Each structure stands twice: as structure tokens, then as C-alpha cells.
Amino acid sequence: MIINAAECEPILSHNIERIRQKPEQLLRGLRIAMDVVHATKGVIAIKEKHTEAVKALREANKDPDISLTLLEDMYPMGEERAIIREVLGKLLKVTDLPLAADAIVTNAETACRIQEAVDEHKPFIDKDMTVAGKIAGNEQDKLIQVFLDVPLGTKVSAMFEKAGGLGDSYGELIMGGPFTGKRTSPDAPVIKTTGGLIATECFPKGPEKIGVLVCACSACQERMEQIAASLGSEVVGVEKCKQAKEVKGSLKCENPGRCPGQVQKVMALKKAGAQAVLIGNCTDCSNTVMSCAPQLGLPVYHSTDAALRAVNFHLIRKIKNR
């Protein structure tokens, strides 16, 4: 039984905050889940950089069958098969479920809600979330805020009010994280999958013609085209990362976060007439794109830019030398 505590998306921090505050709740939820499925081992997969949460879990854990696996800080470390690869050393096929590795993966918050359901008889009526971005006043310490136990059905606008109010201008409201979130509206309700609400920076004026490179673990083609439209750019070419394989109508990555090379894809977009590329790629592949696109005269935009700019984070670009 593996707990996905990667909190993979940048900006989102509510999972780690709950673990930091209540490590025993996650450990208890995991033990209940292990007992239900007769799992002999429990593993909490968490990024090494979350030192306080890691320390809290280590100090609270008295169960010899439960251990921690520390993860590298890269996107998409929280992808289910990436977690299994890191914990068990097995790379599953895109069509495989975790059971193919004799494993079950569940999220950290789900395990905590299992503890509440079993021990406190509390139904699943609340959700933890991160509210971030263009908050009125723009004070640095308010740009990312965590709210625990928000009742499902709460309006998006009410959450931004709680965070201090929406800033005067913003690009869009995202429900979810910068990579996989979707555009939302102030009247939309918080639902069981709402992990983040982000008011992004205003979009800059993009080039006239742009090429789109789609990642399986990030914004889908439709969302990428929506972002291109917000940049005021016409999409003249769409390429998919060669590790992105279609499974039952959606894309799955063959080896999440391990770049297969992107030069051919970038060249194809240039040939299609792109004056710049809009990418949604993982950190490793974004690094590769940055090793070739600028040399081909193509500026690079990333689907997460507007969200990351809103909280003054580094953009997803060149992470390390190749």
C-alpha cells in the first residue's frame, strides 16, 4: 500500500501542511487501508525537500511495517506509475494498473479521510486546498495560503475572499495545479478533486503563430490551445511528446519525467511555421526543449508560466546542464 504524498504540482502545499500538522493521522489512515486490503507493507512516498513533514512522519511512526521513500523534486513525480517506479523499481506499461506491481496507490489526503471515516464516523464532506496567486495587496506571505477542511460546495469566489480577495487584475482562475488545472470561474463550487485555486498573472502578448508541444502528464491539447488563445497566438502546429501514448481516450506517459528527446518535435513545429513554442512538458523535457528551441530561434512559453509568475516562482525552463 503506497501513499502518494509527492504533492507534485508546484505551488500546491496543502498535503504537506496536513502531514506536518497531523502525521499520526496519515499513518493511522495508511494502517487502516493496509488492514482492509491485507497489505503487508506500507510506504509513504514523499519528496525529500519536505524536511519538516519527513521528520514529523519519522517521529510519529511506530509501525515496523510502514516506511518512507524519499523522492527527487521533479514533475511529474506524483504520477502513479512514477511513484511505483521510485518505490518498487518497476516501470509499468501505460495500460497497467498498480496491481500489476502488487501495489495499491492512494493519495495522502484520501488516507487521512479514511482515518476520519473509520475512527470518527465523519463522511467525506471537506477538502484541503491551496489558494494562491493574485491576491489583493500582493503581499508575499499571502500569495500561497493553505485551507484545511473546506466544505465541498463552497464557491471559488468565497475561497479567494477568505484569502484576502482577488487582485484587481489577473489572467485566469485555475482549479487544480499549474500543470493539470483547468480554467474555472468565481461561481464554480469546490468539488472533491479541488486541490488548488490559483489566480494567475495576466497573459503577455504572444507571437502571431505558435507551435504546441503536449505532455501526457500536463495540460491536454484543448487546454494548451486555450492558453495559446489567451496569448493571442494562432496555433500552427501540435506535437505530442513521443512518450505520450493514447490509452482509452487520454494520454499516458511511458516513463514519466524521463525525457526521450524533444529536438525532432521542436523542429517539426518550426517547420509548421511556429515563431515560438508553447510547451506543457515535465521538468526533464522542458530542460531538453530549452537546449534546442532557442538555438532554432524559437522563444519558449510554458503552460504553467502565468500561475508561477503570480507567486514569484522560477519558471519551468532550464533546470540543469545537459
Ligand code: SF4
Ligand atoms: S516524458 Fe514526455 S509525456 Fe512523459 S512526462 Fe515528460 S513531457 Fe510528459
